[in-house]
Amino acid sequence: MDMSPARALDRPHDPTGAGPLGWPPLSGGALARYRRQYARLRDMPDAGGMPSMSWRASLMHAGAGSTPWLAACARVDRACREHLGITPYEVQWLAALAMMDGRLVEMATGEGKTLATALAAAVSALAGHRVHVLTANPYLVERDAAWLAAFYDALGLRVATVAETDALAGRRVAYRAEVVYATAKAVVFDALRDEACAHGATGALMVGARVLVEGTDAAPVLPRLDTVFIDEADSILVDEASVPLVVSALRPDPAERVRCWQAWRLASALVAGRDYHLDERHRTVRLQSPSLPDLGGAWINARHRDEWLVMALKARHCYLAGRDYVVRDAQVCVVDAVTGRIAEGRIWGQGLHGLLALKEGLEPPPALATVAQTSYQRFFPRYARIGGMSGSLREVRRELSRVYGLSVLRMPLRRECLRRELPHRVFADEAACVEALVARVRVLIAAGRPVLIGTDTVTQSTRVAQALxxxxxxxxxxxxxxxATEARVVAAAGAAGVVTVATNMAGRGTDIRLSPRAVAAGGLHVLSLQLNDCRRQDRQLAGRCARQGDPGSVEHWLTLPLMETAPMPLTKMIRWLLKCSCRDLADKLVPLSLRHHQHRRAGRARRQRARLLASARHWDACMAVRNEEVD
Known part of the structure; x- marks a missing residue:
């Protein structure tokens, strides 16, 4: 996000569309159309003041690209300059025009995505659409809404925020604002709670009848879904697309607590290789002993007992503290594998959460019963209009088109990218990697450069921090x-000589602003120790440096044990080359092995999401037929 006053409207650095670092050619036809609209926008009369109701009414009936519609864009542009002190760049307006046209936009990190989204939200709201702007976390919700409040107010638009901790009455009022900032999870769970309260009767006629009988408290918290603009769209629409989002209610079940304790005790006595076979990489367990003892009335049958034993063994061996979860306030908290953040409110089902609590010496949480559930894949198509952006969309553009019917348009860079990509390196073990890391960091901070070290897990970040x-x-x-301190840590990460150790993309959505001394020294250096399952995550981390024409550099280090655990191709050859002191050749093979691994894992994840979506759609169709038969 660019909050500093702009000097002038800059043309994109690369008008031909042949971007640096292997970016594919731009989509010429659509981009050319938006550039023509932008040129007309700049020639519109510089209207100011509060929009009248008659003006907004005429805008509601005007189509995209019409004169009234572009006049609204010009009015929004002026409000941005007068009340935020920022002149939107052409690239930001091109992105806003594309999002209002129902597209997803790939916009390089640091190019001003927050303001571009605000431009699209303001014009859409002036045209009578109720707009939801979904950001990465609750902190960004509050920050963006507070920063943009004066901008929206100058246009006669009310902006509100929704947090999961807000009271029910407050959320109901907030959703009636023209522009609502929230997290995707907050909106989805409010929709699920509305459906649970309505017992599936969510039609306008039934809702109106309930309000007449029970009063306004019976009205849905979330009104009809209209327009949504999604920040970090790849994370929500792809990476977390098939994660079950479940509304649960407490279900006291003493028998389940007994099963949890008994399963954990029995699993602790089993011997690997004799009683079960464990595949930690795929998180699978196969019981082998034919004579496991019967545990009495807590079990329905032997198969029921074996399912619990398998889950207990997975909890014991496959789910690791610091990687999959952390213990906070005497509770097991799930760590999101994509963002590296704690997934607030998320729990594992089938008894796994309670078994992990026992593993950590904690009291198992009470049993829960599912009241309603969905996923992002099934929820977002309910919006009438969808737009969004991210810095990494091109790899998943076919899936986005197939699942959501959304096309992806890449924006040109406003300024030349000065990022230097250094060669990959591989080390025989973690000790050698950490030793080289410490030496590398010493050299960088001595030169006055800030350093960002990206790690895979909480545990790895802790080991690196201890070494430093x-x-x-x-x-x-x-x-x-x-x-809780994410924004403060990220804000300070651009000062000269500052070293930051981060898991995955923790801090995503917040700019790392360089100090003048850091810029003069060569900018932020990103050193990735991550073995990501997709190329997009590598690009997201690399995108933390060299933004908006700033200098910066990135390099990627891996260890052989990590490559073998994956497993990655060519690992045995790379180990042999290291033994033969052919380090240069071994390092050159790492990118080839990494790309092959990521291509394979991304394909597997894509197929898994497709299977889950097909299964969910089949279930929805069956339930629809059943409901028709009941009616």
Whole structure:
């Protein structure tokens, strides 16, 4: 996000569309149309003042690209300049025009996505659409809405925020604002609660009847879904698309607590290789002993007992503290594998959460019964209009088109990208990697450069932090355990000589602003120790440096044990080359092995999401037929 006053309207750095670093050619036809609209927008009369109701009424009936519609864009542009002190760049308006046209926009990190989304939201709201702007986390919800409040107010638009901790009455009022900032999870859960309260009768006629009989408190918290603009769209629409979103209610079940304790005790006595076979990489367990003892009335049958034993063994061996979850306030908290943040409110089902609590010496949480559930894949098509953006969409554009019917348009860079990509490196073990890391960081901070070290897990970030502390290097840590201080840590990460250790994309959505001394020294250096399952996550981390024409560099280090655990192709050859002291050749093979691994894992994840979506659609169709038969 660019909050500094702009000097002038800049043309994109690369008008031909041949972007740096292997970016594909731009979609010429659509981009050319938006550029023509932008040129007309700049020639519109500079209207100011509060929009009248008659003006807004005429805008509601005007189509995209019409004169009234472009006049609204010009009015929004003026409000931005007068009340935020920012002149939107052409690239930001091109992105806003594309999002209002129902597209997803790939816009490089640091190009001003927050303001571009606000431009699209303001014009859409002036045209009579109720707009939801969904951001990555609750902090960004509050920050963006507060920063843009004067801008929206100058246009006669009310902006509100929704948080899961807000009271029911407050959320109901907030959703009636023209522009609502919220997290995707908050909106989805409010929709699920409305459906649960209505017992499936969500039609306008039934809702109206309930309000007449029971009063306004019976009205849905979430009104009809109209327009949504999604920040970090790839994370929500792809990476987390098939995660079950469940509304649950307490269901006291003493028998389940007994089963949980008994399963954990029996699993602790089983011997690997004799009683079960474990595949930690795929998180699968196969029981092998034919004579497991019967545990009495807590079990329905032997198969029921075996299911619990398998889950207990998975909890014991496959789910690791610091990688999959952290313990906070005497509770097991799920760590989101994509963002590295704690997934607030998310729990594992089938007894797994309670078994992990026993593993950590905690009291198992009470049993829950599912009241309603959905996923992002099934929820977002309910919006009449969808737009959004991210810095990494091109790899999943076919899936976005197939599942949501959304096309992806890539925006040109406003300024030349000065990022330097250094060669990959591979180390025989983690000790050698950490030793080289400490030496590398010493050189960088001595030169006055800020350093961002990306790690896979909370545990790995802790080990790196301990090594830096042992070497006397001052640093800051950003992982799931420090989510409350995320913005402050990220804001300070661009100062000269500052070292930050982060898990995955913790801090995503917040700019790392460089100090003048850091810029002069060469900018932010990103050192990735991550083995990501898709290329997009590598690009997201690399995108933290060299924004808006700033200097910066990135390099990727891996260890052989991590490559073998994946497993990645060519690992045995790379190990042999290291033994033969052919480090240069071994390093050159790492990118090839990594790309092959990521292509394979991304394909597997894509097929899994497709299967889950097909299964959900089949279930919905069956339930619809059943409801028709009941009626």
């Amino acid at each position: 502390e042992g070497a006397g290097i001052v640093h800051q840590v950003l992982n799931a355990d420090q989510s």
